[in-house]
Amino acid sequence: MADEFPFEISPMFEGERVRKDGMYVELAGPKSKGFELVKSVGMDEIEDGKFTLIGPDISEMEEGSRHPIAMIYRIAGELVEQDLEAIVERRNHDFQNYIQGVMHLNQRYDIWIRVSKDAMKKGLDSLEQIAKATMMLFKNELPFIEKIEATYITDMSEVEKELDGAIATYTARDERTRNLHDEDVDVFYGCTLCQSFAPTNVCVVTPDRISLCGAINWFDGRAAAKVDPEGPQFAIEKGEIIDAKGGEYSGVNDLAKSLSNGEYDRIKIHSFFEFPHTSCGCFEVVGFYIPEVDGIGWVDRDFMGTAPNGLPFSTMAGQTGGGKQVVGFLGIGINYFRSPKFIEVDGGWNRVVWMPKLLKDKVLADIPKDIVDKVATEEDASDLESLKAFLKEKDHPILERWVEEEEEDEAVEETATAAPTMQMPMMAAGTPMAMPAGSGGSGVKIILKNAKVSIDRVIIKKSE
Numbered sequence: 273m274a275d276e277f278p279f280e281i282s283p284m285f286e287g288e289r290v291r292k293d294g295m296y297v298e299l300a301g302p303k304s305k306g307f308e309l310v311k312s313v314g315m316d317e318i319e320d321g322k323f324t325l326i327g328p329d330i331s332e333m334e335e336g337s338r339h340p341i342a343m344i345y346r347i348a349g350e351l352v353e354q355d356l357e358a359i360v361e362r363r364n365h366d367f368q369n370y371i372q373g374v375m376h377l378n379q380r381y382d383i384w385i386r387v388s389k390d391a392m393k394k395g396l397d398s399l400e401q402i403a404k405a406t407m408m409l410f411k412n413e414l415p416f417i418e419k420i421e422a423t424y425i426t427d428m429s430e431v432e433k434e435l436d437g438a439i440a441t442y443t444a445r446d447e448r449t450r451n452l453h454d455e456d457v458d459v460f461y462g463c464t465l466c467q468s469f470a471p472t473n474v475c476v477v478t479p480d481r482i483s484l485c486g487a488i489n490w491f492d493g494r495a496a497a498k499v500d501p502e503g504p505q506f507a508i509e510k511g512e513i514i515d516a517k518g519g520e521y522s523g524v525n526d527l528a529k530s531l532s533n534g535e536y537d538r539i540k541i542h543s544f545f546e547f548p549h550t551s552c553g554c555f556e557v558v559g560f561y562i563p564e565v566d567g568i569g570w571v572d573r574d575f576m577g578t579a580p581n582g583l584p585f586s587t588m589a590g591q592t593g594g595g596k597q598v599v600g601f602l603g604i605g606i607n608y609f610r611s612p613k614f615i616e617v618d619g620g621w622n623r624v625v626w627m628p629k630l631l632k633d634k635v636l637a638d639i640p641k642d643i644v645d646k647v648a649t650e651e652d653a654s655d656l657e658s659l660k661a662f663l664k665e666k667d668h669p670i671l672e673r674w675v676e677e678e679e680e681d682e683a684v685e686e687t688a689t690a691a692p693t694m695q696m697p698m699m700a701a702g703t704p705m706a707m708p709a710g711s712g713g714s715g716v717k718i719i720l721k722n723a724k725v726s727i728d729r730v731i732i733k734k735s736e
């Protein structure tokens with residue numbers, strides 16, 4: 273059946289990148305609009321394999337142009353239920369990356385797709401080919417799908433019309449976990465889907481922590497594990513509680529050790545600094561420690577500027593991803609901001625000092641009333657000096673930590689011992705540490721693991 277397509281289909285193309293100069297068209301992405309959505313329907317409501325396109329096809333798009341895209345799949349089957357929609361939807365990312373010459377990034381309303389010039393030359397000139405190949409993979413890999421049909425939309429006004437409904441669906445999914453908490457369940461769910469590019473990443477999805485891609489919540493994990501227990505989503509028995517506040521459980525640790533091939537053996541689900549959750553690269557938001565104020569900033573994919581530490585999202589994402597525990601950076605899904613256990617062990621919202629305005633607006637209703645005006649955005653602080661001034665002016669609770677640290681420093685000075693002006697929070701021994709550029713770091717021990725350091729020349733100069 274795959275012979276009908278003018279491209280190869282294989283998981284080996286998953287890591288393929290389509291760069292700007294090799295791209296024929298770009299669909300959705302940060303400079304346009306788009307989304308992907310899966311809806312479950314009754315068996316008699318759809319026609320298996322049907323494809324509908326609303327708007328121009330690839331053959332009608334100019335080379336190098338950019339277009340919106342909505343990809344809507346409707347699925348049916350005896351075992352298909354609403355809880356499976358998010359899990360199926362997340363696989364659109366994998367399956368489209370199996371297609372040679374197609375690059376699919378991110379999820380939900382953040383999707384970003386490119387089709388390469390080479391693929392176009394070989395005959396990939398219609399979205400119907402992509403849709404049919406993707407539907408074939410959905411049915412092959414997820415046999416509980418008995419019928420599937422796809423509607424792709426590339427007309428901007430039609431995409432915009434459907435986008436609100438899609439966002440309402442994502443929101444309704446996320447809302448389901450609101451009244452369920454980690455202590456209410458005996459089982460969490462794991463996901464290793466992203467190990468294809470981040471081999472040691474294990475996502476732990478709990479009622480109080482959505483996956484870092486933001487696409488899989490506890491209910492979604494449960495539905496996926498039920499229908500395909502050998503698949504990439506699976507149950508994790510919690511086991512013994514080791515640290516209730518940090519979110520450490522013996523069952524999670526055991527599994528983390530085996531699934532990361534021993535790379536790490538402890539995970540604290542709600543900790544930023546100590547044995548943090550791994551970050552694969554699909555995270556919606558990156559958290560970054562700002563040692564100068566002893567606070568944590570957060571930046572999402574949509575923010576195009578630089579954070580107060582002078583770094584854009586892309587640079588910090590590069591430091592964070594890869595499936596490691598990187599102390600100082602943490603990838604999360606946006607819905608984790610709404611969790612009552614949000615980095616609880618590190619101070620929760622009282623530790624948050626900066627986030628982009630659009631991101632802050634998205635989660636505004638969930639920020640505690642007493643802190644909401646004290647979290648700076650790019651409109652209040654664009655660098656470390658303006659951030660410090662803002663936090664002081666607003667009497668942010670982080671100031672209490674500054675006082676404690678100053679007192680500690682004074683005590684240390686009295687004992688005539690050299691000490692750093694700002695202590696790093698406690699971290700696991702042997703954990704790689706990533707420091708933002710220009711952050712000083714006096715007194716910090718940096719351990720490079722699995723690193724190759726090559727030096728062409730060493731010049732030794734007498735100091736002036």
Ligand code: SF4
Pocket residue numbers: 362463464465466467473474475483484485486487488552554555
């Ligand atoms: S980010 Fe995590 S939950 Fe989401 S697909 Fe990847 S491994 Fe699964």
